Amino acid sequence: MVNELADIAEQDFKDKIRDETSMLRDYFVRRTQKFDDYMKRLIAVSQQDLNGMFLTTYGEMYRENDALFMDLFTSLRNYYFGIEIDLEQVMDDFFFVLFQKMFALLNVDYEYTSSFWMCTGNYMEELMPFENIPQKLTLQIRRSLTAARTFVQGLGIGRDVVTDISKVDPSQSCKDALTRLSQCASCNGHTWVPPCYSFCQNVMKGCLSSEVELQQEWYKYVDAMSKLSDRLEGPFNVQAVLSSIDLEISNGIMSMQEMAPVISPKVMEGCGPLPSKRSKRSDRSRSRTPVKKTSNQRTYAAVTAESLSVDFRRLLKDVKKKLKEWERIWSGLSYQVCNDPNVAAPTVEEENCWNGETVGSYTHEQVGQGISDQQTNPEVIVDLTKPNFMVRKQITKLRTITQQLKNAVEGKDADWIDTEYASGSGSGSGSGYGDSLDDVQVEDPKYRPTVEPPEGTGAHTLASWSCLFVFLLVSLILRW
Numbered sequence: 168m169v170n171e172l173a174d175i176a177e178q179d180f181k182d183k184i185r186d187e188t189s190m191l192r193d194y195f196v197r198r199t200q201k202f203d204d205y206m207k208r209l210i211a212v213s214q215q216d217l218n219g220m221f222l223t224t225y226g227e228m229y230r231e232n233d234a235l236f237m238d239l240f241t242s243l244r245n246y247y248f249g250i251e252i253d254l255e256q257v258m259d260d261f262f263f264v265l266f267q268k269m270f271a272l273l274n275v276d277y278e279y280t281s282s283f284w285m286c287t288g289n290y291m292e293e294l295m296p297f298e299n300i301p302q303k304l305t306l307q308i309r310r311s312l313t314a315a316r317t318f319v320q321g322l323g324i325g326r327d328v329v330t331d332i333s334k335v336d337p338s339q340s341c342k343d344a345l346t347r348l349s350q351c352a353s354c355n356g357h358t359w360v361p362p363c364y365s366f367c368q369n370v371m372k373g374c375l376s377s378e379v380e381l382q383q384e385w386y387k388y389v390d391a392m393s394k395l396s397d398r399l400e401g402p403f404n405v406q407a408v409l410s411s412i413d414l415e416i417s418n419g420i421m422s423m424q425e426m427a428p429v430i431s432p433k434v435m436e437g438c439g440p441l442p443s444k445r446s447k448r449s450d451r452s453r454s455r456t457p458v459k460k461t462s463n464q465r466t467y468a469a470v471t472a473e474s475l476s477v478d479f480r481r482l483l484k485d486v487k488k489k490l491k492e493w494e495r496i497w498s499g500l501s502y503q504v505c506n507d508p509n510v511a512a513p514t515v516e517e518e519n520c521w522n523g524e525t526v527g528s529y530t531h532e533q534v535g536q537g538i539s540d541q542q543t544n545p546e547v548i549v550d551l552t553k554p555n556f557m558v559r560k561q562i563t564k565l566r567t568i569t570q571q572l573k574n575a576v577e578g579k580d581a582d583w584i585d586t587e588y589a590s591g592s593g594s595g596s597g598s599g600y601g602d603s604l605d606d607v608q609v610e611d612p613k614y615r616p617t618v619e620p621p622e623g624t625g626a627h628t629l630a631s632w633s634c635l636f637v638f639l640l641v642s643l644i645l646r647w
Contacts, residue, residue, distance in 0.1 A: 172346055172350040172351075172354070173342055173343070173345075173346045173350075175349075175350065176342065176345040176346040176348070176349045176350050177337060177342050177345060179345075179349060180335070180337060180341075180345050180349075180374065181334075181335055181337075183504055183507075183510065184333055184335045184375075184500070184504070185333045185334070187500060187503045187504060188329055188332070188333040188496070188500075189333075191329050191493050191496060192326065192329045192330055192333060194489055195322060195323075195325050195326035195329055196326055198322055198482075198485075198486055198489075199319060199322040199323050199326050201482065202318065202319045202322060202482060202486075203319050205475075205478065205479065205482060206247060206315055206316075206319065206405070207244075207247075208475075209405065209406060209409050209410075209475060209479075210240065210243060210244050210247065210409060212409075212410075212475065213240070213409040213410060213412055213413070214237070214240040216410070216413050217236060217240075217412060217413035217416070218233070218236070220413045220414075220417065221233075221236070221413065221417070224417065228272065232268050235261065235264055235265065235268070236416075238261075239257070239261050242254075242257045243257075243308070243312065243409075246312055246316070247312060247315070247316050249316070249583040251583070254305070254308060254309045254312065255305055255309060258301060258304065258305040258308065259301070259305075262291075262297060262301040262419070263288060263291060265297075265416075265419075265420075266287065266291060266296055266297070266423070267284050267287065269296070269420060269423050269424075270287065270430075270431070270434065273423075273424065273427045273431060274431055274435075275444075276443055276444055277441040277442065277443060277444060278441060278442045278443070278444055279441060280441070283438050283439070283441060286437065286438035287434055287438055289437070289438075290430075290433065290434050290437060290438075294426075294429075294430050294433060294434070296419075296422070296423040296426060296430050297419035297420075297422055297423055298419070298422045300415055300416075300418060300419040300422070301419065303415075304412070304415045304416075307408045308408060308409075308412075309580075310402070310403045310578045311399075311403045311404060311405035311407075311408040311409070312405060312408075313575050313578075313579075313580060313581050314395055314398055314399050314403040314405065314575045314576075315399065315403075315405040316581070316583070317395065317571050317572055317574075317575040317581040318392070318395050318396070318399060318572075318575070320568060320571070320583070321388070321391070321392050321395070321568050321571075321572050322392075322486070324388075324564055324565070324567075324568040325388065325392075325490075327564065328381075328561045328564055328565060329496075331557060331560075331561055332378055332381065332497075332557075332558070332561055335374070335375070335378070336557070337374050338374075338547075338549075338550075340373070340547050340548040340549070341370075341373060341374035341547050344370045344373060344374065344546045344547045345370060345374065347370075347523045347546075348362050348366065348367060348370045348521075348523070348546075349362065349510075351521075351523070357521060357526055360519075360520065360521045360526050361508070361510075361511055361512040361516075361520055361521065362510070362511045362512065362520060362521045362522075362523075363511065363512055363517055363520035363521060363522050363528070363529035364505055364511045364512055364513065364514045364516075364517060364520070364529075365517065365529045365531065365532075365533050366511070366520070366521070366522055366523055366529045366531075366546070367504070367505040367510060367511035368501055368502075368505050368533045369531060369533060369534055369544055369545060369546040369547070370546045370547060371500070371501035371504050371505060372501050372533075372534055372535070372536055372540070372541070372544065372547075373534075373541055373544045373546055373547025373548075373549055374547060375500055375501055376536070376537060376538045376540075376541045376547075376549050377538060377554075377555035377558040378497055378500065378555075378558060379497055379498055379500070379501075379536045379537050379538075380537060380538060380555075380558060380562070381497045381558060381561060381562060381565070382495070382497040382498045384562050384565040384566055384569070385494070385496065385497055385565060386494065387565070387566075387569050388565045388568065388569045388572075389490045389491070389493075389494050391569045391572035391573055391576065392486070392487075392490055392572060393487050393490065393491070394572075394573075394576045395572050395575055395576050396483045396484075396486060396487045397487075398575070398576055399479075399483055400480060400483050400484075403575075403578070404479075405479075406475055406476050406479040407476070410475065410476075498536060501536070517529060523546070531545045531546075538551055539551070
């Protein structure tokens with residue numbers, strides 16, 4: 168019977184900790200998925216906007232060269248998914264190929280060779296055919312995509328840490344203390360007398376001493392997430408950057424068209440001469456030479472862009488607010504547990520409560536939090552020489568992602584970190600992009616959709632059955 172009561176006390180404790188962290192855990196699960204879905208949709212909308220704008224503006228010339236632009240978005244998407252990609256090289260290659268295609272359209276009377284195109288690369292930096300647009304857009308994309316990717320990884324790591332920490336594994340000394348706290352009053356005929364508040368505090372602080380060690384790293388993690396959220400709302404706004412890709416590239420095309428009278432002779436002089444095409448073929452090609460200009464107004468995309476912008480700001484503000492509210496989750500966990508009237512008596516009733524031996528007052532002082540303060544804990548013996556490896560693992564996770572978050576805040580590259588709880592599907596196409604984007608199907612080569620870690624039976628259900636079992640057991644004992 169003693170073992171059965173100890174098992175009940177242990178299970179109630181595990182359920183209570185899981186219950187107290189469930190709101191934060193569930194929030195992380197939902198927000199990680201929400202932000203990830205938003206980013207996938209944002210990239211897809213940006214691609215669709217460019218495709219629509221360029222078809223309207225450049226028509227057949229774009230249709231014949233659309234693979235170049237689709238490849239660009241594939242690279243951006245793959246970078247977000249975690250594939251090791253040098254974004255600066257991707258953008259350099261894109262604008263170099265775009266230069267070649269534009270040059271050929273503006274100078275249709277020649278037969279071009281591979282050696283000529285290799286030579287033209289020497290003039291990109293000197294002539295700046297797209298002005299400073301490649302440099303500006305490359306910097307904006309690298310910073311904003313890195314920030315967004317790291318932010319969603321930060322949410323994923325937070326989700327994994329909370330999930331793992333909520334699966335407490337109490338020591339034997341903790342189990343004994345939990346049994347005295349929650350079961351022994353009933354065994355001594357005091358079924359409805361709650362434990363003293365300070366008694367509960369000492370038991371919980373001893374049982375959760377390792378978990379409290381997570382608090383300092385959690386502070387740093389929350390601070391880094393908050394700062395990166397500010398960056399994403401400001402200079403690293405990925406929504407603004409991705410929504411303007413089509414305009415920036417179109418402006419670059421117009422710049423090269425306007426500079427063609429200067430660029431073409433210079434390149435021909437340095438990399439030519441080139442053989443001329445036959446006159447008939449040249450005449451047919453020349454009819455396609457003009458490149459249409461476009462205004463900076465995109466009324467067909469304005470509503471979608473504004474909607475995405477509002478969603479993005481709201482999402483960032485919500486994450487920042489919630490993380491601030493849960494900033495002290497680990498240092499406050501023992502108080503959350505003992506403040507529950509179903510667990511311990513209120514502090515004002517310290518004279519008539521269960522103190523572990525009898526009904527009366529609890530005479531021991533409350534100990535501090537953390538492992539080092541448990542040397543004087545009268546209820547739980549904590550072995551200071553044996554660190555909790557599960558907690559140490561979570562601390563390492565937080566330190567790693569916090570450093571990556573700081574790198575992203577400073578505009579530096581941040582390494583991809585795979586998160587723990589994932590399905591093995593290897594494809595994110597099932598996440599969807601919203602009803603208006605059903606035709607966009609994207610294969611995720613590395614990203615694994617966020618899923619809620621498997622949970623056992625709900626805490627309230629187990630607690631209810633435990634109370635009923637104890638009541639029946641005590642009734643039988645007294646009757647016997």
